[in-house]
Amino acid sequence: MKYDTRKDQIIQTSAILFQKKGFSAVTMRDIAKAMGIKAASLYNHIKSKQEILSEIIISLAEQFTEQMKIIKNSNDSSIDKLKQIVALHVNIxxxxxxxxxxxxxxxxxxxAELEYYLKLRKNYENDFRSIIEKxxxxxxxxxxxxEVMLFSMLSTLRSLYIWLPKKEDLDIGKFTTELSLVLINGINK
Amino acid sequence: MKYDTRKDQIIQTSAILFQKKGFSAVTMRDIAKAMGIKAASLYNHIKSKQEILSEIIISLAEQFTEQMKIIKNSNDSSIDKLKQIVALHVNIxxxxxxxxxxxxxxxxxxxAELEYYLKLRKNYENDFRSIIEKxxxxxxxxxxxxEVMLFSMLSTLRSLYIWLPKKEDLDIGKFTTELSLVLINGINK
DNA sequence: AACTAAAACTAACAAGTGTTAGTTTAATAT
DNA sequence: ATATTAAACTAACACTTGTTAGTTTTAGTT
Incomplete structure (x- = not known):
């Protein structure tokens, strides 16, 4: 299994609740209740509600940044790089x-970390755009x-979290291939 | 100009604020302040915060439903229908x-209207899927x-609200054509 | 000028918010 | 058994929330 600190459990539980109602609509008492404890007890493990959000978002954004760097610096063709980006999104x-x-x-x-996040996102989009332009x-x-190509691909990839869970027993590899095909070659015969 | 009741102005102002922070994070006092009045005054025109949200969402969802019905019942080819769906999303x-x-x-x-909204959305997706299957x-x-084709197109179309505003002086017609091309024919040479 | 109706206002409510302080319980190490 | 520490608890805080009641202002009509 995973090495799961109590803090990790709080973050994980919070993420589940955030998905249902959004950050603002989820209260510390909601999170606590979902864990079977009282709200005040959460503060033995985290500094603030804000810290929960920050841990969730920044950790993911940095994963994307890190992997994009590898893809960007490889010697593969542009099409192959785009396929790797699709796989990256599906995997994460x-x-x-x-x-x-x-x-x-x-x-x-x-x-506190809004600016940093926006920087990571902007850099990611710029790298993505450069690969397309190349x-x-x-x-x-x-x-x-x-710009339209970037928009189309990125919109789809960013929406994956809505659709992936609907397919219970999904073959990730197969799905990645199918999605790459549609995104790159379209649907026209 | 438009026939703008005070209620319409409240809804419009709310929508702007909702985009920035989401429904839950926007308070009635925020909305009032943006209109230069006090929160209590809003209630001369609307029943509740919930009513504002409902007016925004249901009205749009019904527009999509209505237009999809027309597209669905036309005698055009599937590709043409898909192009019309793209245009529909860009226009709205x-x-x-x-x-x-x-x-x-x-x-x-x-x-109160969550169920109704979900029904409209499900029907819309089903009509969309049927066109693709045909x-x-x-x-x-x-x-x-x-399913992958539907997901890809719909994700892109649903994200338009994020991207359209970034292009200030956008030629809507040209953009629609470019987007249809990418969504239907892909980006591969 | 007097009347009316729409739309603003002040004041307050009950409930809910994130968070802190101080205390007790449970589990582990000596 | 005792000391230690992690993690729960209760109680409360200061503030914000959506909303209501009752009142005053504004603008248009007679």
Whole structure:
């Protein structure tokens, strides 16, 4: 099993609740109740509600940043890099379903680390865009609007947390392949 | 200009605030302040905070339902129907940027009308899926996983409210064409 | 000028908010 | 058995929440 501190359990429980109602609508008493303790007891393990949110979001954002760096610096073709980005999103999302919901919906409630998060996100998008632009230059991709391509792919990848859980016994590898196909080659015959 | 009742102004102002922080984090005092009045005064025009949310979301959901009905019942090819769905989303989103944010992020805070909203959404997705399945049968679309195709298109279309505002002087028609191209034909050369 | 109706106001409510202080219990190490 | 520490508890705080009641102001009509 995992090495699970009590703090980790609080964060995990919080993420589940955050997905259902969003950060603002979840109270410390809600979180405590879900763990079978009183709200005040939470503070033996965490500093604040804000810290819970921050741990969830920043940890995920840094994972994406780290993996993007590897993809970016590889010598693969642009198409292959895009496929690796798809796989990256599917993998992280399948392992962090609830947390991904906060990453997508609750980031604006970050306080101290909001700026840092926005920086990571902007850098990620820039790296993504560069890969697309390189693909166009190298004649791998159609000569279309890179902004629209980025938007389309990233929107889909960021919504994975909504759809992945609906497919119970999902073959992650197969799904990744199918999704890459649709995102890159479209659906037209 | 528009026929704008005071109630409409409240709803519009609320939608702007809801986009920034989400329904739960916006207080009646926030809304009042943005309108230059006191919170209690809002209740001369609306019944509750819940009513504001409901007006925003149900009105939009019904617009989508209504238009989907027209597309569904037309005699156009599946590809053309899909293009019309893309146009539908771009049009409604470009005219209701803030409201679309609530539709996507705050629907779970609906109370009395939650069930009704979920029904509308489910029906919409089913109609969308049927069009894709028909396209596969008729050999218009690749013989892929229709669920993945639906997911990919719908995720992108539902995220439009995040991206459209970033492009200030956007040619809506051109954007619709570009987006349809990417969603249907992909980005591969 | 007097009347009316819409829309603002002040004041307050009961309930809920995140968080702190101080205390007790449970589990572990000596 | 005793001391120690982690983790729970109770009680309370200062503040914010949506909302109501009752009143005053504003603007348009007779």
């Amino acid at each position: 999302t399948s392992k962090n379903q609830f947390e991904m919901s906060s990453l997508n919906s609750d980031w604006m409630h970050l306080e 693909g166009i230059q190298d004649n791998e991709l159609i000569n279309g609007n890179p | 989103t470009s005219k209701n940027q803030f409201e679309m944010s609530s539709l996507n992020s705050d629907w779970m805070h609906l109370e 396209g596969i049968q008729d050999n218009e679309l690749i013989n892929g996983n229709p």
